[in-house]
Amino acid sequence: MNKNINTKKLNTKESFQSWLHLNEQKTLLKFLTCGSVDDGKSTLIGRLLHDTKQIYEDQLSSLRNDSKRHGTQGEKIDLALIVDGLQSEREQGITIDVAYRYFSTSKRKFIIADTPGHEQYTRNMVTGASTCDLSILLVDARKGLSKQTYRHSFISTLLGIKYLVVAVNKMDLVKYKEEIFINIKKNFLLFAQSFSQDLKIFFIPISALIGENIVFKSKFMPWYKGFTLLHFLETIKIEDVVNSKEIRFPVQYVNRPDSNFRGYSGTLVSGKIYVGQKIKILPINIHSSVSRILQFDKDLEKAEVGEAITIVLKNEIDVNRGDFFVNVDSLLKPSREAIIDVVWMTNSILEIGNSYIIKLAGKKIRVYIKKVLFKIDVNTLVKKKTNSLKLNSVGRVKIVFSEETVFDDYEENKITGSLIFIDLLSNITVGAGMIRKTIEKEEKLVSHKNNDFELDLYNLILKHFPHWNIKK
Known part of the structure; x- marks a missing residue:
């Protein structure tokens, strides 16, 4: 009797170790869902988790009760409630915060970031996208491409994401018409011509609510010959050259x-x-x-x-x-200036002469804004002249560091080429930046022995008393 128990324990231990080893061999894919409000981002993730058997019975029971209470899907389960965890999100039927979910299949491990669609929460979308390898951009088949579709696709590429999946959702509401899917595909490819040439774009028609082309192949879209979304996520190869x-x-x-x-x-x-x-x-x-x-x-x-x-x-x-x-033979050199692509995340306006603390690869340094080069209209990708950046604006600025600083271009290294802007007084994060270019010429900045106090005083006078014409 005891011998049988010990044998069972040994087999259980060996099975667990075998499972653990197999799980460690799986590759990890980090992706986000983005798009406009009510395009079905949370429902898509809920469907992925539900159809891959990632939801336990007690969670399903709780989900049924919550679905009846909120009444968004009648008698059916509202799968969006799986990731919309905040009370205000459930009441309004929207996503506000970034919700992260983990799941695993027999082929791969996944971390999903469900990001909000409202324009006022663009900063949350940036936070979710900053660590992802792939972006799933949802488009409502009834409405087509929207302002947020353009904004989120542009920000995804700005943050270095090289794989974009355009999931045309709610195909059931347009009677699974192929021409609607084709039209959305053509319009998006036309818009994406201004993006990087190495961006890879894929298109999948889906219905997240019903489960068409998510985990299982659609019975109502025989004209679509491609993979389901899950099969695509399990098999796509993400090029990673970081080791080189x-x-x-x-x-x-x-x-x-x-x-x-x-x-x-x-x-x-x-x-x-x-x-x-x-x-x-x-x-x-x-x-x-x-x-x-x-x-x-x-x-x-x-x-x-x-x-x-x-x-x-x-x-x-x-x-x-x-x-x-x-x-030892690296050509990397410290610099006092850099050109930064900025996503501004606060109501306080970024202006020429403003000072901030930036955090770059663990180091905090004071900087000031020397010049605002332009802002980008995310609907047309047209660069417009400006002297400031407001909440949710995307633009390019030239900054001056208070000391020689080491960094990489964002395209070469995301971690050592990215930074955040921190307000000097409130200590809150006000912007995210991607370094695009090092300014080689120092313009004799090193010879200026101004300390931080003198630099801030000069910026203050320049901002409020420009008529004094004080030279730096």
Whole structure:
């Protein structure tokens, strides 16, 4: 009897370890759903989770009760309530916050970001898109392309997403007509001509409410010969060249528990690093070599992308939080200026001369806005001249750092090429930025010994007393 119990326990343990090993081998796809209000983003995610058996019986029971109480789908289950968790969301039938959901199939693991469709919550959409590999853009088959369709597709590409799935939803309400799907496809491709040439766009006709072409093939659209949405998500290959890039190791913490140890902790953003490798520390531009690589309670011979490690250098060097470890032959140089694509996220207006704190790869630096180059009309992608950016505006600015700063172009490295703007007084995040270009010429900024107080005083006078004509 005891022998049988022990055998069962052993088999259970082996089965769990086998399942765990298989699960670790699966690739992870992070994607978001976006689009206009009431295009069915939350319903789509609810349908994916429901039809892949990711909802437990007690959750289904609770969902049935909530669906009856809110009455949005009559006697049927409202699958949108699975991700619309806030009380105000359920009352209004909209998404406000970014809702993240995890699910797994036999082929792949997924993290979904359900983002709001209202224009006033564009900043939430930016937050959700910033970490995703693929964007599912929902379009209501009855309404066609809308302002938010253009806005969200543009922001997705602005944030470096290279895979865009246009899911034409609510095909059941237009009697599954192929010509409506074709017309939406043509109009979107016409708009997308201004996007990057390496953007890959796919089109799938669906009905999230009924479940057509989500997990199971549609019986009502025999004219569509492509994959279901789930099959597409399971099989698409996301190109990841991060391992072929140079070493980028931003120091997040100087680890010195006692006088016998000094290590530099952080996450390896790109490249590979190994014990004995020669490196360069920026912005101080000093060479050294890796003596040890530690991870929790063990030493490593090498580290790869995404690993949180502590690096010990061969010689004593004054390294600070925010400094970069790079390849010894890297051409990366610190700079005092940069051109940034900005998504503005607050009611306070970004104007020339304003000062902010920016956070870039763990380091906080003060900057001021030197010039607003243009803002972009997201409906037409036309660049318009302006001197300011308002809430939910997308534009390009030139900024000046208070000290020499190390960073990459966003196209080359998302993590070391992105930043956030923080208000000096309220300490809230007011904007997100993607670095597009380093300004090589310093315009003798280094020779100016103005401290931060003098710089802020000059900006204040320039803003409120321009008639004084004070020279910098």
